[in-house]
Amino acid sequence: MSGGIEDKLFTIRFKVDENSHLIIKDQEVCKNCATKECNYFCPADVYHWEGAYTSVAFENCIECGTCRIGCPTYNIEWVYPKGGHGITYKFG
Amino acid sequence: MANEKFDAIVVGAGPAGSAAAYTMAKAGLSVVLLERGEFPGAKNLFGGVLYRKQLEDILPDKWQEAPFERHIVEQRLWILDSQSAVTFGHRNEAFKHPYNCFTGMRVKFDQWFAGKAEEAGALPIYETVALELIREGDKVVGVRTDREDGDLYADVVVIADGVNSLLGKSLGIHREWSPDEVSLAVKEQIFLPKEKIMDRFNLEGDEGVTIEFIGETSKGMIGMGFLYTNKESLSLGIGVMVSELKRTRIKPYELLESVKQHPVIRKLIQGGETKEYAGHLIPEGGYHSIPPLSGNGWVICGDAAQLVNFVHREGTNLAMKSGQFAGEAIIEAKNRGDFSRATLSLYDQKVKESFVHKDLRKYRGLHGFLKEIDPKLAFTDLPRVLNEAAYEMLLVDGETKANKQRNAIKRMKETLGGTFSALKFGYKGWRAING
Numbered sequence: 182m183s184g185g186i187e188d189k190l191f192t193i194r195f196k197v198d199e200n201s202h203l204i205i206k207d208q209e210v211c212k213n214c215a216t217k218e219c220n221y222f223c224p225a226d227v228y229h230w231e232g233a234y235t236s237v238a239f240e241n242c243i244e245c246g247t248c249r250i251g252c253p254t255y256n257i258e259w260v261y262p263k264g265g266h267g268i269t270y271k272f273g
Numbered sequence: 274m275a276n277e278k279f280d281a282i283v284v285g286a287g288p289a290g291s292a293a294a295y296t297m298a299k300a301g302l303s304v305v306l307l308e309r310g311e312f313p314g315a316k317n318l319f320g321g322v323l324y325r326k327q328l329e330d331i332l333p334d335k336w337q338e339a340p341f342e343r344h345i346v347e348q349r350l351w352i353l354d355s356q357s358a359v360t361f362g363h364r365n366e367a368f369k370h371p372y373n374c375f376t377g378m379r380v381k382f383d384q385w386f387a388g389k390a391e392e393a394g395a396l397p398i399y400e401t402v403a404l405e406l407i408r409e410g411d412k413v414v415g416v417r418t419d420r421e422d423g424d425l426y427a428d429v430v431v432i433a434d435g436v437n438s439l440l441g442k443s444l445g446i447h448r449e450w451s452p453d454e455v456s457l458a459v460k461e462q463i464f465l466p467k468e469k470i471m472d473r474f475n476l477e478g479d480e481g482v483t484i485e486f487i488g489e490t491s492k493g494m495i496g497m498g499f500l501y502t503n504k505e506s507l508s509l510g511i512g513v514m515v516s517e518l519k520r521t522r523i524k525p526y527e528l529l530e531s532v533k534q535h536p537v538i539r540k541l542i543q544g545g546e547t548k549e550y551a552g553h554l555i556p557e558g559g560y561h562s563i564p565p566l567s568g569n570g571w572v573i574c575g576d577a578a579q580l581v582n583f584v585h586r587e588g589t590n591l592a593m594k595s596g597q598f599a600g601e602a603i604i605e606a607k608n609r610g611d612f613s614r615a616t617l618s619l620y621d622q623k624v625k626e627s628f629v630h631k632d633l634r635k636y637r638g639l640h641g642f643l644k645e646i647d648p649k650l651a652f653t654d655l656p657r658v659l660n661e662a663a664y665e666m667l668l669v670d671g672e673t674k675a676n677k678q679r680n681a682i683k684r685m686k687e688t689l690g691g692t693f694s695a696l697k698f699g700y701k702g703w704r705a706i707n708g
Binding site for chain 2: 263
């Protein structure tokens with residue numbers, strides 16, 4: 182294993198819902214965010230600033246909750262994926 | 274799902290929820306055990322240590338059947354610099370009689386533990402999210418789920434939905450955790466042949482070792498790492514406060530990668546295959562972050578109530594104990610036919626009189642202390658000075674031991690900003706863990 186995040190996420194089983202459980206409330210707020218911390222603190226690299234908006238790779242979310250607490254403007258609406266969906270650990 | 278009414282609905286089939294569900298179901302109460310994962314434990318994660326005592330309190334005859342990995346005979350603490358370690362530890366055969374604690378995996382353990390609640394009569398409803406609490410006035414009367422016709426009613430709801438506790442927050446009993454009340458831990462499950470693990474960690478049979486490490490590995494952030502032995506794998510992880518990740522912009526998984534490169538850790542994991550990467554928040558707000566534990570028609574347990582002793586990495590045991598206490602209080606409420614705060618506060622009282630509350634109270638000053646100090650000083654500079662002093666003392670280079678000792682003390686004082694600051698640091702630190 183090379184240690185990159187893609188390889189790490191590959192070890193996890195996900196049952197992906199078609200709808201995102203993570204919503205950016207207001208992309209304008211992201212535009213004005215100087216630090217864009219979600220691009221760094223997320224352990225699954227879910228958030229990327231694409232130059233004009235924040236993209237959300239919710240399929241990779243490991244449901245830790247860091248973004249809900251860490252976003253300086255609380256601009257992320259965070260709920261659980263639909264029952265039985267999302268991450269399923271093998272060991273935990 | 275019919276609009277049936279139960280004595281209790283337990284939200285979350287982790288150690289707190291299953292302990293509560295088991296306790297109540299065994300006493301004949303009608304209990305629903307709700308879990309959003311595919312099965313209990315599917316969403317759950319911990320570093321890896323389970324304690325016997327609290328499990329035995331709940332399942333005196335059955336705790337031995339729990340799917341443990343290794344029973345811990347040795348606990349080590351490493352203070353790391355970039356190339357070195359000062360190590361402390363305690364190994365004792367007495368930890369086997371009776372077993373003190375075990376390593377485990379939550380996917381296995383939580384399924385087993387929830388299974389005990391099911392055997393006792395709790396009704397499992399899995400793959401179902403509790404969306405919100407149903408209220409009548411100031412009373413909680415049920416749970417709305419994401420299933421069709423998914424309203425469930427009960428006299429009391431046990432909120433055991435973990436660190437993110439959306440339900441606890443919706444009650445307004447505490448605000449959202451702040452970034453310095455929670456740590457993010459990332460972990461890898463690294464597989465190695467059993468014999469390799471036993472050789473590298475000096476083990477026989479099912480003996481196991483835990484290692485906690487602080488120092489250079491957290492890159493100047495407030496945090497701690499861990500390396501635990503399982504049967505055929507190692508759990509390697511590191512947790513740092515979310516506020517620290519925000520400050521430093523260090524990516525959690527890159528931090529974990531750098532931990533794996535540390536020379537004393539690299540050699541223990543080498544040749545291993547990572548079969549799972551994982552991440553989870555740990556509630557580390559301590560005593561001052563504990564919300565009220567009960568109200569009209571509800572109780573809150575485990576991580577959802579910030580019941581984690583991060584100084585001693587105890588959490589699952591506090592969760593189990595709080596779940597058990599909550600279950601006992603609800604049984605009494607059922608006997609009295611009163612599910613208001615007046616009776617359910619028996620739960621608060623039980624927690625208050627136990628080690629759960631008292632241990633967290635003891636360390637109540639630590640949170641403030643960590644806020645006050647420069648994290649780099651405590652988590653990088655002091656570990657480095659300690660390592661340098663050890664190196665100097667053990668290095669035979671013609672310099673006298675007296676000189677080496679003088680230099681070490683001088684450097685320690687300098688690092689702390691002079692004699693007065695050193696004394697203040699020591700005093701405050703002492704107060705924080707002996708409050």
